[in-house]
Amino acid sequence: MNDKLSTLRLFVRVARTSSFSRAGREVGLSQPSVSRQIAELEADVGTALFVRSTRAVKLTEAGADYLTRVEAILEALEEADHVARGSSDLRGHLRVALSTSFGIREVIPRIGRFMALHPALHIELLMSDDRQDLIAEGADVAIRFGALPDSSARSRLLGRSARLLVASPDYLAKAGRPLEPADLGRHTFVIGPSSAASLGWTLRKDGREVTFRGEGRFMTSVNEGATAAAVAGLGILTVGFWGCRNEIADGRLVRVLEDWQLESVEVHAVFPPGRASRPAARALIDYLVKEVAPISA
Numbered sequence: 632m633n634d635k636l637s638t639l640r641l642f643v644r645v646a647r648t649s650s651f652s653r654a655g656r657e658v659g660l661s662q663p664s665v666s667r668q669i670a671e672l673e674a675d676v677g678t679a680l681f682v683r684s685t686r687a688v689k690l691t692e693a694g695a696d697y698l699t700r701v702e703a704i705l706e707a708l709e710e711a712d713h714v715a716r717g718s719s720d721l722r723g724h725l726r727v728a729l730s731t732s733f734g735i736r737e738v739i740p741r742i743g744r745f746m747a748l749h750p751a752l753h754i755e756l757l758m759s760d761d762r763q764d765l766i767a768e769g770a771d772v773a774i775r776f777g778a779l780p781d782s783s784a785r786s787r788l789l790g791r792s793a794r795l796l797v798a799s800p801d802y803l804a805k806a807g808r809p810l811e812p813a814d815l816g817r818h819t820f821v822i823g824p825s826s827a828a829s830l831g832w833t834l835r836k837d838g839r840e841v842t843f844r845g846e847g848r849f850m851t852s853v854n855e856g857a858t859a860a861a862v863a864g865l866g867i868l869t870v871g872f873w874g875c876r877n878e879i880a881d882g883r884l885v886r887v888l889e890d891w892q893l894e895s896v897e898v899h900a901v902f903p904p905g906r907a908s909r910p911a912a913r914a915l916i917d918y919l920v921k922e923v924a925p926i927s928a
Contacts, residue, residue: 636708638672639701642680645669646698647766649687657769709909721911722751728763728773729756730825732854732874738774741922745915752911760824760853765903772912773901774919776825776871785902789920791895792871794832796887797879802864809867809888812841819866820845823857825874832869834891841891845869858884871896873923 644654645665655665673680680694690698709723729738734756746754757768765773779786809815812834822845831844849865851857858875861868862883868875878884900916902908 636705638668639705641665641668642672643698643702643705644769645681645688646690646694647769649689649767651688706909720751721749721914723909723911724753724755725772725909725911725915726755726757726768726770727912727915728765728768728770729758730760730774730776730854731758732760732825732858733774733776734758735855736877737873737923738919741919744922745918749911749914754915765901770903771909772916774916775899775901776896778897779899779901785904785908786899787902787916789898789900789916792873792898793895794869794871794893795875795889796867796869796891796893797861797875797884798867798887799862799864799883800885802861802866803885803887805864812843812888812891815843815845815867815888818845819849820847821857821860821866821868822847822850823854823860823868823870824852825854825857825870833894834888835894836891869893 641654641658641660644657645651648654648657651665651669652662654660655662660668669681676697678693679691680697682689682691727738735758738756742754746752757763757770762775763770763773774789776792806818807814809818831842833840833842845867847866849860851860854870854874857868858870858878860866861870861875862878867887868884875884879886900912902912
């Protein structure tokens with residue numbers, strides 16, 4: 632039974648990644664071993680589940696139907712095991728998609744306590760500043776900042792995260808400290824993934840609204856790089872409080888126009904479409920909501 636379950640889980644990962652080799656790397660098997668197990672599964676089922684080509688592996692019509700039914704069975708089995716063991720006993724492999732910066736700064740320092748409560752649970756953080764595809768990555772849950780696009784994925788609003796304007800003391804000493812939003816036009820900005828806004832940012836104070844779009848000479852594709860660039864004096868940065876709290880605390884960054892409010896950003900837990908959320912995913916999100924202040928800010 633365990634061998635069949637392992638093969639079914641492997642089948643799901645091949646289907647979701649469209650790759651024997653990638654699925655094999657995830658579970659520690661060689662590509663030939665994965666191919667052999669899937670071929671044995673197809674022989675057992677009595678039909679082809681995949682169409683193989685030199686570029687990709689794609690589900691057949693029968694394979695797509697089989698995937699839907701297999702995922703439902705595996706999820707129901709995990710839920711049944713969880714209920715039988717009791718809600719406090721979580722186990723298995725939990726995959727969480729989130730931004731690199733949020734993972735390093737907020738989740739990793741706190742996740743050890745959660746893992747200590749659930750010693751049979753293995754956690755994998757899929758960290759990237761690009762928005763991951765939950766299905767292709769096999770993620771059980773994602774933590775996402777910002778408005779969600781229309782999607783069949785289910786989500787849970789966790790709260791809102793405050794955004795700030797920050798800069799290094801050295802930069803402000805050289806360029807001058809902005810006193811009003813109109814002063815921002817004379818400054819350069821650091822542009823990172825979380826600070827890029829095609830329509831600009833809106834500042835609010837006492838019923839007034841001012842929209843600005845910062846122009847920058849320095850751009851980076853990772854949020855940690857944007858914070859480091861601001862510390863290095865390369866310009867003003869718009870960033871979530873969680874992305875600069877340490878630097879503000881030790882004085883490497885200071886707030887700019889702090890009596891003006893930037894619009895906060897929604898924070899969601901997003902679960903893959905067409906699946907029941909796993910107990911471990913729900914428990915981790917509940918834990919992080921209590922532990923990580925920016926999520927509930």
